[in-house]
Amino acid sequence: MSNQCIDVTKKRTLFGGNLKYILGFVIFILLMVAGIYWKKISTKPAVSYSQWNKPVPVRITPVQRNDLDIEIKAIGTVVPAHIVNVQSQVSGVLQRLYFKEGQWVKKGQLLAQIDPAAFEVALAQAEGLRQQNLAQLHHAQTELLRYQLLFKQDSIAKQQVEQQQALVNQLKGQMQSHRAQVHAAKLQLSYTKIYSPIDGRVGFKQKDTGNLLQANESTGLVTITQVHPIYVQFAVAEHHLMGLRESLTSNHQLQASAWDKAEQKQLAIGHIQALDNQIDLSTGTVKLKAVFDNRDDRLFPNQFVNIRLSSQIIKNAVNIPSDAVQHGAKGSYVYIINKNNRAELKTVKLGLSSKGQVEVLDGLNGTEKVVLEGIDRLSEGKEVNIISDQQSSRFVTESAAG
Template sequence: MIRRWFAPSRAASRARCWCSVVAVFAALAGCAKKEAPPAPGPVQVSVMTVEPRDTPVQFEFVAQTQSSREVEIRARVDGFLDKRLYTEGDMVKAGQPMFQMDRKPFEAALQSAQGQLAEQKARLEVASANLARVRPLAARNAVSKKELDDAIGFEKQSAAAVLAAQGDVRQANLNLGYTTINSPLKGLSSFAKKQEGSYLTAGQEGLLTTVSQVDPIWVNFSVSENELLSYRDQRAAGKLQFPANQDFEVEVVLADGSVYPYRGRINFTAPSFSTETGTFLVRTELPNPSGLLRPGQFVRALVIGATRPGAILVPQRSVQQGAKGHYVWVIGNDGKPQQRVVEVGEWHGDDWFITDGLKNGERVVVDGAGRVAPGAPLQIAAAPKQAQAQVQAGGAGGAPPR
């Protein structure tokens, strides 16, 4: 079958051309009807006014509790342990019996010493009576001088023997008393290192347990050399003030974040740095009437009492990080934002100390700082009153300088 092709007529070609032209103009007309996108509106921000103020600061350290007095309970005489008289781990009172040794050998020794004393007293009586007879006879030359000297010497010897026997009795009494082993202080008892029936020897081998005084209790922390040098430099520059006589208070924060109800004061600082750690030991003493703190417990120590005079604080959310470091947005006289590089110090609660870059009276963007661009229009509102008050008052809390 032969297909026949026919060329389109000139009229049909002309019609298709006009349709294309109409379609192009229709498209252009549709584009012309679309409106241009609106210009971006001003960025809503809140601002605060920089106002330097004397701001209390506190420094935080990792600390560990320690018994203010720990005593080793030891046997003072040799013998067998009869009974443990306390409950391990309990609080014991001063003078409370903790162990009882076998008393029988010491009772027998006391009885023997008392018998020796009675014997020596009897000999002294005989010697005294003999001297009383010899002395008048010697005065009449009825006996020789040697007999008088012998009588005097025997009487003195007997008196000395009585004194020695009295000492033996006292020692035997002491040894008998040592069989009851008491706690010398009120404190927390440890486990017993010797069991009933064990033979105890006095001295280093006779350790029975320990008693740790926990009221008051000590809290120890260490300050590094870098931190001490930083404090010294800041004080010399007038950026940090310590209380008179460096009379700091110390607050303790427990592992669960709760604050210990009693504050303490520093009662000891080491005279030199530790050669092992390169740190400086500081010791604080706190009341601990309920025994809430136990020796060896890790806590946080907040040292309170220092002040930063004329300090500038801004909320942490107002500080941004850029290629040149930390910066904030400062509102210029024309109401436009300007990027200002600042030098930051340590955190202070929800705020940041600014050590350089801001001046009194300048306005800093707080909320919305992340949406600001240089010279962008702003809709400015004051920072929330609570935040502003915190900024001006210095906030609460703190951390050591970094």
């Protein structure tokens, strides 16, 4: 019995010693974890504060003061100089066509023939009536001369002479009418031949031979477009109007160039021919028309093209890259770098822009340097680190990744 008590006492002693050891080890681990955590949270604000005060890498560019060529861009539609819907002026059967679809024709070139038989008959009838009337007139005039001679001999009454004179006058009037009928018949006969009214290119025919053409039919026979020269109509914002008017009234041609849709290939060079007489209130734009020689036929009717034109040259203009300009609640602004290498926010008033440059009307004097890259990280008074153009691409990549 005593031996059993001794064993139990030993076990309790051993268990109590182990428990103290385990508790001590756990407390040690917890203290070590707490120390590591405290070190992390105590040093993190210092690191964050250090990163916030680190100079911001930026790329700068000097403000320019030079002549600024204002280039206007617009989308235009190519319009032929003339477009004619060739119609028949008389009704008749289409006998023959003298053109091929799509070919070039000259003004006065024969295009088609309408059956002339009925018109030739009408002309012959008119000629016959005129000849008949002419014979009657000659006879009446001869009789009048004879009556006048007899009247002088006191052989006939004056009334007979007057009646014969009236007959002659009546026949002269009929003669004039018949002559006009002959001219009308000849004119109608001439209309059986259809000629091109302009130089140009013919389109697809609307009638085949053997069909009956009606006079002044709306569909017509064929359409002809004159494309030498050719026009492009386009619209620009009304704030360009003053500069355009000054250029157009200075007795020199305002050059315009036409480009393809991708603006990669120049199609033609021409000049502004006309400015519309009013502003479109619904769009706030004014229409212009440019003319192009188009001898190489690179411009086609109803084609959409991009138009570029130099509207004016602003002398000694203060200007900066458009990418340097930011927009906020107080308007447009830029960041400049002062002599202490710190950023300063400058509110600016902008003018016209062209080719990536924008005119600065107020806010800069032309001696500053504006921030072009790294603007999104800047604030008033922020210290900067100016990078070179060679470092710019790497900076942009790192900024995007950050």
